[in-house]
Every structure is written in structure tokens, then in C-alpha cells.
Amino acid sequence: xxxxxxxxxxxxxxAWIGAEEPASYEAxxxxxxxxxxxxxxxxxxxxxxxxxxxxxxxxxxxNAAEALEAGAGxxxxxxxxxxxxxxxxxxxxxxxxxxxxxDGVRLNDARQGGFDLSLIPASSxxxxxxxxxxxxAVYGADALGGVIVITTKKAKPGRFAxxxxxxxxxxxxxxxxxxxxxxxxxxGVEGGFALGEAEISASGELxxxxxxxxxxxxxxxxxxxxxxxxxxxxxxxxxxxxxxxxGRAELSGLHRKLGVPGMLSSPTPExxxxxxxxxxxxxxSSDALAGGDLSVDLLAHGAWTRVDYADDTDDAYDNDxxxxxxxxxxxxxxxxxxxxxxxxxxxxxxxxxAADSTVFEANDEQPxxxxxxxxxxxxxxxxxxxxxxxxxxxDWSEDYAAGFSAMLNAVYRPSEELALKLSGGRSxxxxxxxxxYWPYTDYGWGYSYEGNPDLDPERSWSAExxxxxxxxxxxLSAAAYARWVEDLIVSTSDSASKPVNLSEAFVPGAExxxxxxxxxxxxxxxxxxxxxxxxxGDYTIGDDVNLENVSRHKLSAQVEVAIGAASAGLxxxxxxxxxxxxxxxxxxxxxxxxxxxxxxxxxxRLGLAVENLLDEEYAANGADYPMPGLAVKTSFRMxx
Numbered sequence: 285x286x287x288x289x290x291x292x293x294x295x296x297x298x299a300w301i302g303a304e305e306p307a308s309y310e311a312x313x314x315x316x317x318x319x320x321x322x323x324x325x326x327x328x329x330x331x332x333x334x335x336x337x338x339x340x341x342x343x344x345x346x347n348a349a350e351a352l353e354a355g356a357g358x359x360x361x362x363x364x365x366x367x368x369x370x371x372x373x374x375x376x377x378x379x380x381x382x383x384x385x386x387d388g389v390r391l392n393d394a395r396q397g398g399f400d401l402s403l404i405p406a407s408s409x410x411x412x413x414x415x416x417x418x419x420x421a422v423y424g425a426d427a428l429g430g431v432i433v434i435t436t437k438k439a440k441p442g443r444f445a446x447x448x449x450x451x452x453x454x455x456x457x458x459x460x461x462x463x464x465x466x467x468x469x470x471x472g473v474e475g476g477f478a479l480g481e482a483e484i485s486a487s488g489e490l491x492x493x494x495x496x497x498x499x500x501x502x503x504x505x506x507x508x509x510x511x512x513x514x515x516x517x518x519x520x521x522x523x524x525x526x527x528x529x530x531g532r533a534e535l536s537g538l539h540r541k542l543g544v545p546g547m548l549s550s551p552t553p554e555x556x557x558x559x560x561x562x563x564x565x566x567x568x569s570s571d572a573l574a575g576g577d578l579s580v581d582l583l584a585h586g587a588w589t590r591v592d593y594a595d596d597t598d599d600a601y602d603n604d605x606x607x608x609x610x611x612x613x614x615x616x617x618x619x620x621x622x623x624x625x626x627x628x629x630x631x632x633x634x635x636x637x638a639a640d641s642t643v644f645e646a647n648d649e650q651p652x653x654x655x656x657x658x659x660x661x662x663x664x665x666x667x668x669x670x671x672x673x674x675x676x677x678x679d680w681s682e683d684y685a686a687g688f689s690a691m692l693n694a695v696y697r698p699s700e701e702l703a704l705k706l707s708g709g710r711s712x713x714x715x716x717x718x719x720x721y722w723p724y725t726d727y728g729w730g731y732s733y734e735g736n737p738d739l740d741p742e743r744s745w746s747a748e749x750x751x752x753x754x755x756x757x758x759x760l761s762a763a764a765y766a767r768w769v770e771d772l773i774v775s776t777s778d779s780a781s782k783p784v785n786l787s788e789a790f791v792p793g794a795e796x797x798x799x800x801x802x803x804x805x806x807x808x809x810x811x812x813x814x815x816x817x818x819x820x821g822d823y824t825i826g827d828d829v830n831l832e833n834v835s836r837h838k839l840s841a842q843v844e845v846a847i848g849a850a851s852a853g854l855x856x857x858x859x860x861x862x863x864x865x866x867x868x869x870x871x872x873x874x875x876x877x878x879x880x881x882x883x884x885x886x887x888x889r890l891g892l893a894v895e896n897l898l899d900e901e902y903a904a905n906g907a908d909y910p911m912p913g914l915a916v917k918t919s920f921r922m923x924x
Contacts, residue, residue, distance in 0.1 A: 326629070347403070347405055359372065367513040383432070390423075395639045395641070408519060413433040414431075421689040424657050428743075441477050445921065450468070451915060453497055453914070471489065483523045486519065496508055496511060501548065510551075535564050537562045540558070540559050548908045555593070556594045558592040558594075562588045564587075569582065578620050581617045582614075584614045591606070633658075635655050651717040651721045659675060659676065675693075683720065685740060707750075712742060734782055761796075762797075768788075769790075788819040789831055811838070814836055817831070837872075875902065877896070879893045891920070
């Protein structure tokens with residue numbers, strides 16, 4: 285605990301050192317920070333989906349998980365609305381195999397792997413970039429299935445914005461009463477001002493939700509209890525010219541309390557969880573070194589998080605836990621112009637992660653991890669039409685064998701309208717502290733679990749062939765891909781579980797995205813087909829055994845019309861049935877949404893978003909975690 289306290293103190297101290305300047309700095313600097321982590325820059329031949337703030341606001345999303353559902357080819361596993369646990373899957377990869385990066389800082393932690401996307405308020409997001417495919421060669425561990433890069437808003441000096449949203453469940457009036465019309469609210473503020481040459485941006489959000497929401501089970505409407513939420517978050521960023529470049533500093537924090545209703549088959553009507561988080565970052569960047577040939581982006585960051593889980597059920601096993609996690613990191617992402625036809629991207633990273641959790645009390649010491657990494661990525665422009673970008677990265681960790689990752693990107697443009705792309709490489713996912721070091725625990729009903737310190741990382745080979753075509757108002761992208769995963773970490777049995785490197789998987793698939801925008805009309809549609817084959821045990825490709833919790837078909841579409849100050853849109857998402865890990869199958873679902881907006885005057889906007897328009901019965905994360913029926917979100921935003 286002493287080590288965690290020291291790390292937290294360093295985070296707090298570092299938050300006030302340095303300063304940042306936004307992309308509009310008038311000294312001629314480009315936004316080195318944004319480009320340094322952008323998937324389109326680091327993996328130019330991969331499939332990348334971009335979701336802008338305007339789309340997020342129109343969707344009525346409350347957090348990053350809900351915002352991602354608008355992206356073609358993105359599958360979001362949610363255990364409910366609001367603060368319920370939520371994670372993303374790309375091309376059948378698990379959430380632990382998808383790396384999440386926020387303003388250049390990786391959020392996947394060594395304790396449990398995947399990141400809960402419900403922790404990021406949607407109102408704070410400027411842009412989400414989703415890279416589908418392995419990219420460990422430039423992003424490091426956990427980018428086996430893809431990368432989600434989130435950039436937060438930075439308010440300009442002299443700008444102020446206030447936003448409010450109300451959540452209603454009209455179908456629950458009969459069971460829950462009139463309070464279901466004001467089930468949840470969120471209030472957000474953001475603003476910016478100048479202090480000398482420094483520019484300061486601040487934002488905050490408060491959110492609440494009642495303890496119930498309507499859902500359907502076997503056609504009957506019920507109320508989901510113990511689903512309340514009370515949360516507050518804030519972010520402060522400072523930017524200023526520094527040493528011929530730009531310095532930046534950022535501090536953010538979050539605290540929330542939420543009910544944990546549990547599974548329908550095993551409800552927990554009294555369980556609760558508290559999440560606390562403190563993050564800080566310091567950076568310096570410049571694109572004017574070595575006569576303008578060298579750009580540098582340096583970033584130091586730290587974080588402390590705590591999860592308090594209170595199990596108030598009266599049973600033989602007390603599941604109360606407190607888990608602290610802290611990290612410190614330093615990385616550099618740089619680019620050197622070698623010639624008119626060649627650039628060299630390169631960088632390094634160093635990180636220390638430590639846990640202090642009651643689940644590890646049986647061990648002699650709490651787990652920690654020190655890791656190092658370095659990569660090189662030359663970009664070769666071979667004439668006007670062909671560019672080739674190979675990448676190689678070496679990672680080292682004190683508690684698992686990391687080794688080399690590689691990637692190759694090639695883009696050929698036979699014309700201005702058409703681009704042909706080829707990418708592939710080797711990526712990996714690091715084993716978590718829970719998988720490595722969980723002490724032997726007998727849960728008392730014939731089930732036990734313990735970690736395995738001899739685990740190797742999960743590794744994959746992936747390849748993708750794609751094309752992008754843009755003709756006038758119409759754009760189209762298509763890709764065929766395949767991923768082979770080896771050394772998958774699985775449990776040895778149902779009763780005495782111990783993770784081992786045993787399983788393999790092969791995932792071929794294809795994607796198609798079409799978009800049209802002309803005048804008042806815009807429309808887009810995306811389709812993904814995946815055929816994820818489970819090759820664990822004695823299974824072969826010929827046995828045709830699919831991975832669990834994966835739908836073969838996913839489809840998303842939306843259309844919007846804007847006339848004057850008003851706009852209206854319709855969206856839909858469909859996914860096919862899937863086999864569940866605990867047996868049985870979950871049916872597919874078609875979920876429609878409706879949205880509209882009206883600009884009262886410049887800077888003042890009313891919004892309406894209707895989710896699950898047809899009041900469908902469905903669950904996004906297994907049949908035991910139902911999602912709400914028809915929900916209505918009304919919003920108001922004012923900018924000054």
C-alpha cells in the first residue's frame with residue numbers, strides 16, 4: 285500500500301507541471317500529439333472506423349460504450365444501461381484482446397485486462413478511432429484484436445458549453461410509476477480560458493439514475509432492480525508554448541457508486557460497487573526539431589484506480605473486495621524525415637504497474653510488473669502510387685515472455701478515387717495478474733480457482749486485404765481478413781479451474797461499409813461476417829465448432845435528413861444468434877433507434893433520441909443480463 289500511496293502522490297504532483305497548447309497554436313506547429321497515436325497514421329492499410337463528436341451527441345450516448353455502438357464492425361458487450369459493465373469486441377476478439385487508449389494513455393490494466401468503457405462520459409469525447417486487426421507492433425501488448433483510440437475535447441479560450449440530458453422509460457409507467465419518466469439525468473459543463481500564453485480547458489459531468497429499468501423476459505415486462513447510478517467526473521487540461529514546442533498537462537478524476545443487480549438466474553438485489561479513478565499526464569511535443577525534419581511527442585502519465593465491491597447477500601461466501609491499482613508510464617513517439625520518399629517512425633515505452641487487492645491477500649506479496657518496449661516503423665513512398673510501411677517492436681516484461689511483434693502495411697492508389705490495401709502482422713495479449721497470481725480459492729460449492737505464473741502471452745497472426753473507393757458523394761470500403769490465435773488462455777476444468785495455454789482459434793471474415801452524403805441526406809451501412817472456429821482440444825477446422833459468445837453476422841445502418849435548423853435520423857443494428865459460454869444460445873436481435881434535433885438559434889440545440897424503438901427483448905452480454913426496453917433521451921446543449 286505504501287508503494288501505491290507514493291505513486292498516487294507523484295501523480296498529483298506531476299499534474300501541475302508543464303502545459304499544453306491545442307492544435308490551433310499559431311506558431312505553425314501541427315498537432316503532433318493527435319497524429320502520434322492515430323490508427324490511420326500508425327496502421328495506414330488497416331480498417332479504421334472514425335466516430336466524431338457530432339455523431340456521438342446525435343446518438344444520445346451516455347458513455348463511450350454507447351457511443352461505440354454507432355461504429356460499423358464494433359460489438360459492445362453491455363450488462364445493462366448507464367454504469368453497467370461494458371466492453372468492446374472487434375472481429376470476435378475478446379475485450380482483453382482489444383486495447384483502449386485515451387489521449388495517448390493505455391487504459392487496459394495488468395490486473396484484469398479489458399477496460400470498462402462505461403467509465404468514460406460521452407460528453408467528454410471529441411473523436412473515437414477504431415482500428416480493427418492486430419497492431420502490437422506499434423501499440424504493444426493487448427492489441428491482438430484491435431485498438432480503440434479516444435481523444436477528449438479541449439475547449440477553446442472564451443468558449444463555454446452547458447449540456448443536460450434526461451432519460452425516460454415510458455413502458456415502465458405501469459410498474460414503476462411516473463418517476464420512470466425522469467429515471468436518469470446528466471449535467472455537463474465545459475469551458476476554456478487563456479492565462480497569458482497558456483490555454484486552460486476544464487470540463488465536468490454529474491450523472492444519476494434510479495434503481496430500476498424495464499426489460500422483457502419471455503415476452504413479459506419486468507423491472508430490473510438495483511441498477512442505480514450516481515457519478516461525478518472532471519477533467520482539467522493546460523496548454524502553452526514550451527521550449528520551442530508545446531507543453532501539456534492534464535488531470536482527471538472520477539467517482540461513482542452503482543448497484544450491481546447480478547444475473548437474472550442469480551440476482552444480487554443488495555450488492556453495490558464504488559469506482560474511483562485519478563489520472564494525470566505530462567507531455568511535450570514539437571515538429572520543428574532538426575530543421576523541421578524531426579517531430580517528437582513525449583508523454584509521462586500515471587493513474588490510480590480503486591474498485592470497492594460490497595456483497596450484501598446472505599450466503600456462505602463473502603465476496604467483498606477492495607482492489608487498488610496504480611501505474612506510471614513514460615513513452616516517446618517520434619518521426620524523422622529521411623528523404624522526400626522516406627520517413628522513420630520510432631519510439632519507446634516504459635511502465636510500472638502494481639496492484640494492492642484483498643483477492644491477493646493469500647500471497648506473500650502483491651503483484652507488480654515492470655515492462656519496456658521499443659519500435660521502429662519506416663514509411664517508404666515508392667513513387668506516387670505505392671507506399672509500404674513495415675513495423676517491428678520488441679517488448680520485455682519481468683513476469684512473462686513478450687518478444688517481437690511485427691506488422692506490414694502496403695497501400696497502392698491506382699487513381700485518386702481508389703486505394704488498395706494490404707496489412708498483416710503478429711500481435712499478442714499479456715496475461716493478467718488475476719490469471720498469473722490469483723491465490724488458490726475454494727468457493728465452497730465444489731469450485732476452486734488459482735492462477736498460473738507459468739502462462740505465456742496469447743499470440744496471433746493476422747492478415748487483411750481491402751479496398752476503398754470514393755466517387756462523388758459515395759464512398760465504399762471492403763475488406764477480407766483472417767486471424768490465427770495460438771496459446772489462448774483457458775481454464776483447465778469447470779470445477780478446479782486453473783488457466784493454461786491450451787486453446788487455438790481461427791477467425792476468417794469480411795466487412796463492407798457504404799456511405800453516401802449529398803445535400804440534406806446522409807446515409808451509411810456496414811456489414812460484418814465472421815466465422816470464428818474453436819480449435820481447442822482435438823477440434824480441427826473440419827469439425828466446424830464456433831467460438832462462444834460470437835455472432836456470425838452483424839449489420840448496422842443509419843440515415844439522416846437535415847432541413848434548415850432541424851434534422852432527423854433512423855438507425856438500426858442487427859446481430860445473429862450465438863452460442864453462450866454457460867450453455868444454450870442467445871437469439872439474434874434487430875434494435876432500431878430514432879433521433880432528431882432542432883437548433884433554436886446558433887449555439888442552442890434541442891435533441892431527442894429513442895433507443896430500442898420496437899421495445900425488443902434482448903441481451904447484449906448473455907441471456908442473463910437483459911437490456912432496457914424502449915428508452916427516450918431528451919437533451920439540451922447551449923454554447924456561448
